[in-house]
Amino acid sequence: MTAPLLEIDDLAISYKVGDHDQRVVHGVSFRVDRGEVVALVGESGSGKTTTAQAVLGLLAGNGRIEQGAIRLNGIDIAHWPQKRFDTIRGAVVALIPQDPGSSLNPVRTIGAQVAEVLQIHGRGDRRAIRTRTLDLLTRVGLLPAEMRADQYPHELSGGMKQRVLIAIAVALNPDLIVADEPTSALDVTVQRVILDLIDELRRENGTAVLLVTHDLGVAADRANRLVVLQGGRIQEQGAVKDVLAAPQSAYTRRLLSDAPSLTKVRPARRAPGSGEDFAIVVERLTHDFPVGGTAKRFRAVDDVSFKVCRGTTHAIVGESGSGKTTTIRGVVGFLKPTAGRIRIDGEDMTTLKGEALRRFRRNIQLVYQNPFGSLDPRQTISQIVEEPLLNFAPPPKAERAKKVADMLHRVGLPETFLGRHPRALSGGQRQRVAIARALVLDPRVLVLDEAVSALDVTVQAQILALLDELQKALGLTYLFVSHDLAVVQQISDTVSVMYKGRQVDGGPVDTVFARPNSDYTRELIDAIPGRKAPMLALSTASVRG
Amino acid sequence: MTSETHGESGAPDIAAIEAAQPGWLVRLRRVPLTLALAWLVVFIVLLWAVAPGLFTSYSGTVGVPGEQLRPPSLEHMLGTDGLGRDLYARIVYGAVHSLSGAFVAVTVGLLSGTLLGLIAGARGGWTDAAIMRLVDSMLAVPSLLLSLSIIVLLGFGTVEVAIAVGAVSVARFARLARSEVIRVRHSDYVEAAFGSGGTFWAVLWRHILPNSLTSVIALAALQFGSAILAISTLGFLGYGAPPPTPEWGLLIAEGRNYLSRAWWLTAASGFVVVLVVLAADRISKAIGKTTP
Numbered sequence: 001m002t003a004p005l006l007e008i009d010d011l012a013i014s015y016k017v018g019d020h021d022q023r024v025v026h027g028v029s030f031r032v033d034r035g036e037v038v039a040l041v042g043e044s045g046s047g048k049t050t051t052a053q054a055v056l057g058l059l060a061g062n063g064r065i066e067q068g069a070i071r072l073n074g075i076d077i078a079h080w081p082q083k084r085f086d087t088i089r090g091a092v093v094a095l096i097p098q099d100p101g102s103s104l105n106p107v108r109t110i111g112a113q114v115a116e117v118l119q120i121h122g123r124g125d126r127r128a129i130r131t132r133t134l135d136l137l138t139r140v141g142l143l144p145a146e147m148r149a150d151q152y153p154h155e156l157s158g159g160m161k162q163r164v165l166i167a168i169a170v171a172l173n174p175d176l177i178v179a180d181e182p183t184s185a186l187d188v189t190v191q192r193v194i195l196d197l198i199d200e201l202r203r204e205n206g207t208a209v210l211l212v213t214h215d216l217g218v219a220a221d222r223a224n225r226l227v228v229l230q231g232g233r234i235q236e237q238g239a240v241k242d243v244l245a246a247p248q249s250a251y252t253r254r255l256l257s258d259a260p261s262l263t264k265v266r267p268a269r270r271a272p273g274s275g276e277d278f279a280i281v282v283e284r285l286t287h288d289f290p291v292g293g294t295a296k297r298f299r300a301v302d303d304v305s306f307k308v309c310r311g312t313t314h315a316i317v318g319e320s321g322s323g324k325t326t327t328i329r330g331v332v333g334f335l336k337p338t339a340g341r342i343r344i345d346g347e348d349m350t351t352l353k354g355e356a357l358r359r360f361r362r363n364i365q366l367v368y369q370n371p372f373g374s375l376d377p378r379q380t381i382s383q384i385v386e387e388p389l390l391n392f393a394p395p396p397k398a399e400r401a402k403k404v405a406d407m408l409h410r411v412g413l414p415e416t417f418l419g420r421h422p423r424a425l426s427g428g429q430r431q432r433v434a435i436a437r438a439l440v441l442d443p444r445v446l447v448l449d450e451a452v453s454a455l456d457v458t459v460q461a462q463i464l465a466l467l468d469e470l471q472k473a474l475g476l477t478y479l480f481v482s483h484d485l486a487v488v489q490q491i492s493d494t495v496s497v498m499y500k501g502r503q504v505d506g507g508p509v510d511t512v513f514a515r516p517n518s519d520y521t522r523e524l525i526d527a528i529p530g531r532k533a534p535m536l537a538l539s540t541a542s543v544r545g
Numbered sequence: 546m547t548s549e550t551h552g553e554s555g556a557p558d559i560a561a562i563e564a565a566q567p568g569w570l571v572r573l574r575r576v577p578l579t580l581a582l583a584w585l586v587v588f589i590v591l592l593w594a595v596a597p598g599l600f601t602s603y604s605g606t607v608g609v610p611g612e613q614l615r616p617p618s619l620e621h622m623l624g625t626d627g628l629g630r631d632l633y634a635r636i637v638y639g640a641v642h643s644l645s646g647a648f649v650a651v652t653v654g655l656l657s658g659t660l661l662g663l664i665a666g667a668r669g670g671w672t673d674a675a676i677m678r679l680v681d682s683m684l685a686v687p688s689l690l691l692s693l694s695i696i697v698l699l700g701f702g703t704v705e706v707a708i709a710v711g712a713v714s715v716a717r718f719a720r721l722a723r724s725e726v727i728r729v730r731h732s733d734y735v736e737a738a739f740g741s742g743g744t745f746w747a748v749l750w751r752h753i754l755p756n757s758l759t760s761v762i763a764l765a766a767l768q769f770g771s772a773i774l775a776i777s778t779l780g781f782l783g784y785g786a787p788p789p790t791p792e793w794g795l796l797i798a799e800g801r802n803y804l805s806r807a808w809w810l811t812a813a814s815g816f817v818v819v820l821v822v823l824a825a826d827r828i829s830k831a832i833g834k835t836t837p
Contacts, residue, residue: 332740334736334739334740358742358744359742361740361741361742362741362742365740365741366737366740368733368737370733373732373733373734374733374734374737375734376734376738376751376752376756377756378755378756379751387738387741387743387751388741388742390747391741391742391743391744391747392742434737437737437741438741441741441742
């Protein structure tokens with residue numbers, strides 16, 4: 001039996017916080033064989049990224065390997081000095097970083113950045129390096145390579161930047177590529193293309209991949225083996241098929257049931273109201289933005305119309321730049337559309353301004369994507385939830401306090417949270433506070449802008465369940481913006497699919513998903529991760545049965 | 546529902562964190578030594594200003610005949626000046642003039658500068674453009690020249706000097722406050738506050754002001770040091786309080802006449818000024834580091 005390519009043995013890593021060590025990885029052991037894809041799955045804080053960084057010797061300055069070994073080709077590299085890592089980074093182990101937006105040097109051409117790794121390791125003279133660079137760019141699909149090599153990162157899209165980073169990673173044919181959430185910053189269609197590319201290169205060169213991801217769907221599609229991490233400990237590891245078909249640990253089971261792309265079960269839906277009782281009516285909405293300094297205008301939203309019945313959920317789906325955010329900013333009254341009408345409960349939002357608009361705002365509230373930026377860090381939770389009440393003829397203090405406490409209870413937070421500041425809360429808890437703030441005015445419409453995309457799958461599932469419960473109890477109408485079709489399928493009644501500012505598909509979710517009208521929608525549906533693994537359908541079916 | 550929330554993974558165990566919050570004694574021990582010394586300097590100088598009589602038995606303005614230009618000794622800790630006045634006593638009695646001057650200067654700069662910056666940043670548009678061009682033109686004039694011109698307009702005296710020094714710092718406060726306000730203004734929570742029906746002034750008061758003040762206050766501490774320096778400069782040049790006021794800048798200026806025979810007169814007063822300015826700088830840095 002040959003030695004594994006990478007063997008991690010009882011690894012423990014701690015970070016120095018203040019003047020004590022906090023251990024974040026506790027005795028993790030797993031291995032990666034040659035040519036194999038191993039997925040390291042877990043939610044944020046599970047230690048998956050720390051483990052991957054240790055393999056590359058890239059732990060943050062306050063991180064320290066306390067015990068255990070990282071054996072690469074049988075050699076323990078756990079306590080190597082940085083200088084020694086230089087010889088193997090790129091050549092033996094390479095990294096595909098998480099955020100393509102900030103991982104490239106903005107002032108150098110991409111050709112120069114690909115060539116850099118070849119130069120560092122002294123692979124040939126200038127001409128040979130140039131030829132190899134162009135080969136690599138061609139290989140990762142950046143065509144024409146001659147032109148791309150002389151472009152700067154800002155001239156490329158996110159997916160193209162990720163291709164550059166992949167080209168850099170595979171430049172020296174390393175034995176192992178560590179891919180740290182390589183696609184989580186990308187749109188779902190781009191995500192699939194990038195993962196396909198990594199797969200293809202891996203097969204060609206026999207490279208092993210350590211795929212770090214929070215998305216069980218991606219892991220299920222791409223990996224041979226799964227390592228499930230929680231709180232720095234391995235919950236379970238084994239072949240993908242075995243883990244998914246018969247998960248051994250309770251945590252894996254929970255992850256499986258929470259992952260929206262893997263559960264096709266949908267709670268029973270109300271039939272979309274057949275009457276004419278529409279809470280939101282958007283008619284021929286068009287929005288132009290001036291293009292800096294010229295008379296030209298950029299049309300971000302082009303002739304979009306949809307209607308949402310009271311008490312139902314309408315989803316707007318599209319990738320970044322599709323105009324979905326512009327649309328909802330028009331709906332909540334932050335932007336005046338160029339043309340078209342938006343009626344909320346029969347009232348035309350587009351004609352309201354000043355004080356009338358302010359008064360109308362209590363009917364429609366927005367929940368933001370990032371719960372870390374949408375709460376004032378200086379306010380306490382009770383101040384945050386109370387604030388909207390102060391804006392409209394505030395009731396007496398005691399009544400306000402009661403209302404705030406009720407609302408907190410409603411979103412499932414204990415009353416002890418009232419005096420705390422947002423920094424003492426996790427992402428999911430903050431998003432609950434944001435929802436409480438939005439609901440405290442008893443609005444009729446709640447607009448959710450990617451409200452669950454920043455959250456881990458289990459927390460995401462809890463927030464979605466909360467939203468569902470609140471909708472039933474309060475008769476709310478949701479306008480739900482998302483790039484994640486799996487989530488949309490799970491919670492919405494009707495859907496609009498947007499592409500480049502136009503609505504390319506629309507109607508009841510079941511109809512759109514079963515018989516998409518446009519190629520784009522079809523592509524989106526095919527790109528949902530987790531569809532390749534047939535055993536998933538089986539396992540969920542058995543749960544349902 | 547509630548039990549499920551507690552199980553929400555990734556949530557910091559808040560009870561544990563709060564239990565781990567160290568007591569004030571432990572926290573006090575974690576204060577860096579230099580910061581503690583800086584606070585000590587400021588504390589002593591403040592005491593000088595409040596109760597100078599506790600620190601010296603000599604008068605700050607009346608000299609002892611026959612005791613002129615004595616070098617530092619047990620009797621006169623820092624020696625005496627040309628009129629036989631105890632230098633240490635003069636520095637102690639002078640603290641109130643220098644500190645109150647600096648205080649007035651910083652208050653003038655802080656209040657008017659922050660107000661200008663707040664309005665410019667929050668309103669935007671032509672208001673912003675007009676205010677910031679005004680500020681730019683203030684920054685274009687050398688600060689000493691600007692304070693001198695203001696003193697010429699206002700007349701001589703401690704308060705006048707303080708106002709002149711403060712007026713010069715308005716531009717710096719305004720620029721800093723504006724950039725902070727613009728940063729805070731574009732955050733989601735400010736938009737959320739408008740979205741929940743907040744009026745312009747309510748949002749300004751509840752969110753924008755508290756969140757943009759941290760670095761402005763750090764600048765105020767820094768400016769306190771520079772103001773003492775600027776007031777001393779103007780005092781040295783003879784624009785400040787008239788003699789025999791023991792203002793620190795004036796002490797240095799008077800000591801200059803005896804530099805070859807009694808160097809300690811200039812050195813000791815100068816050293817005190819430097820010490821207070823450094824202390825203010827260190828404290829300002831500590832404030833700047835605290836983030837919400």
